[in-house]
Amino acid sequence: MSVVLEKSALLALDEDHLLVDRFNAGDEAAFERLYTKYYDKTYSIARGVLLDSEDASDTVQEIFTLVYRHLGRFDHRSKFSTWLYRIAVNRSIQESRRARYRYKHVPLTEAIPETPTEAGPHRDPKIQTALAKMRPADRLLITLFYWEELSLQDIAQTLGCNANAAKTRLYRARERFREHYESEDA
Amino acid sequence: MKTPREIDEWMWLVAEDGSSEAVREFERRYPGHTLELHRRLEMMERLRKVGRARSLGERPRFAPRMNRPAPWQWMGGLACLLLIGGVSYFATLRLSTKAKALPAPASMAHTSPWNETPPQTGGTPVTANMTRVASPAEPTPNAQNTVRMEAVELRTALELLAAQGQIRLQFAPDMPNPTIRFSYTGYSTMEMLEDLGRHLGFTPFDQGDGTILIVPAIDPNRRLAQAHGGQNGEVAILTESETR
Numbered sequence: 001m002s003v004v005l006e007k008s009a010l011l012a013l014d015e016d017h018l019l020v021d022r023f024n025a026g027d028e029a030a031f032e033r034l035y036t037k038y039y040d041k042t043y044s045i046a047r048g049v050l051l052d053s054e055d056a057s058d059t060v061q062e063i064f065t066l067v068y069r070h071l072g073r074f075d076h077r078s079k080f081s082t083w084l085y086r087i088a089v090n091r092s093i094q095e096s097r098r099a100r101y102r103y104k105h106v107p108l109t110e111a112i113p114e115t116p117t118e119a120g121p122h123r124d125p126k127i128q129t130a131l132a133k134m135r136p137a138d139r140l141l142i143t144l145f146y147w148e149e150l151s152l153q154d155i156a157q158t159l160g161c162n163a164n165a166a167k168t169r170l171y172r173a174r175e176r177f178r179e180h181y182e183s184e185d186a
Numbered sequence: 187m188k189t190p191r192e193i194d195e196w197m198w199l200v201a202e203d204g205s206s207e208a209v210r211e212f213e214r215r216y217p218g219h220t221l222e223l224h225r226r227l228e229m230m231e232r233l234r235k236v237g238r239a240r241s242l243g244e245r246p247r248f249a250p251r252m253n254r255p256a257p258w259q260w261m262g263g264l265a266c267l268l269l270i271g272g273v274s275y276f277a278t279l280r281l282s283t284k285a286k287a288l289p290a291p292a293s294m295a296h297t298s299p300w301n302e303t304p305p306q307t308g309g310t311p312v313t314a315n316m317t318r319v320a321s322p323a324e325p326t327p328n329a330q331n332t333v334r335m336e337a338v339e340l341r342t343a344l345e346l347l348a349a350q351g352q353i354r355l356q357f358a359p360d361m362p363n364p365t366i367r368f369s370y371t372g373y374s375t376m377e378m379l380e381d382l383g384r385h386l387g388f389t390p391f392d393q394g395d396g397t398i399l400i401v402p403a404i405d406p407n408r409r410l411a412q413a414h415g416g417q418n419g420e421v422a423i424l425t426e427s428e429t430r
């Protein structure tokens with residue numbers, strides 16, 4: 001069983017590297033394939049950090065534009081997905097800082113409310129508010145672990161740290177989330 | 187009261203797992219933490235529910251965005267341009283200042299009894315009290331000049347010639363200072379000094395550092411470095427004077 005799993009992971013890894021090589025050789029369709037394959041996960045990362053779906057969608061386009069431009073620099077030493085997620089994390093956090101600055105400088109009447117107002121069946125103001133109060137990096141850990149259900153190992157690779165560090169950071173983020181969540185009751 | 191670390195960690199595991207069996211086991215062992223466990227269970231359930239229910243939206247078609255230069259990029263370019271402009275401005279300014287700092291032959295007219303005359307294209311220069319006709323662009327000891335001075339003290343004449351030729355003069359003691367008149371056409375400064383020395387009893391020694399030592403004596407064995415290439419020279423003593 002595990003041999004089969006390893007083999008399929010290896011195939012996926014090889015497929016990504018093959019697509020990267022094909023794109024670098026001038027095959028645009030190879031990039032489309034990578035984009036289709038990793039769009040959802042990249043969007044989840046951006047959304048986890050930014051909370052706002054429009055901002056997330058916009059940021060994902062920027063992330064893939066960056067990847068498109070710099071794919072020639074990808075050195076195949078890590079998985080393509082790890083490289084992509086790292087770009088996604090950094091870009092999303094950067095964008096969240098920019099957004100915070102932007103919102104600080106709009107008139108009070110136009111400022112977005114503290115609680116995200118996305119409509120839909122998944123709307124839970126208490127959860128959304130607690131997430132909105134967190135630092136983007138902490139929020140990212142929560143969303144990657146509880147929403148995307150990434151393993152600690154995968155999170156560690158995405159963040160560029162080891163699994164133990166990722167675990168410690170996740171537990172701290174979880175504790176901060178609980179504090180914000182419970183403060184809503186008070 | 188703070189929850190002991192072991193219980194806290196177990197409580198998180200149970201809350202994240204959410205299985206009823208694990209909950210029952212925890213409640214049995216730690217009845218005092220049941221309320222906290224249920225708060226965490228509810229929180230995790232709501233968090234996951236939001237995560238599960240979120241929509242990813244429609245995947246837009248990918249089109250690489252145009253590279254819009256960031257403000258710091260064009261500001262950097264502007265700074266470079268300003269720097270280049272500033273450097274060229276100051277370089278030009280410095281060069282023109284240097285050019286102005288060179289001894290201008292025209293200024294000598296204000297500080298000396300020289301009278302400027304326009305460069306002669308031929309024939310005899312216009313005679314004034316003291317006339318110099320020289321090429322201002324090459325005021326060097328080897329430049330060919332046309333000079334005419336009337337009723338001027340030797341020492342003053344030599345100093346004027348030195349200023350024109352951009353050389354320094356040092357006078358040995360007992361240098362005579364008669365009032366003289368002379369005229370040279372197509373002579374260099376050094377040739378004029380040599381010739382004046384022959385007529386007036388002194389010898390100019392080139393020290394090699396741009397200084398000419400004027401000694402009031404003539405060495406009979408001294409050979410002129412070279413015959414001057416001047417066209418015409420004339421020297422006359424008008425009045426003998428005391429030595430200085």
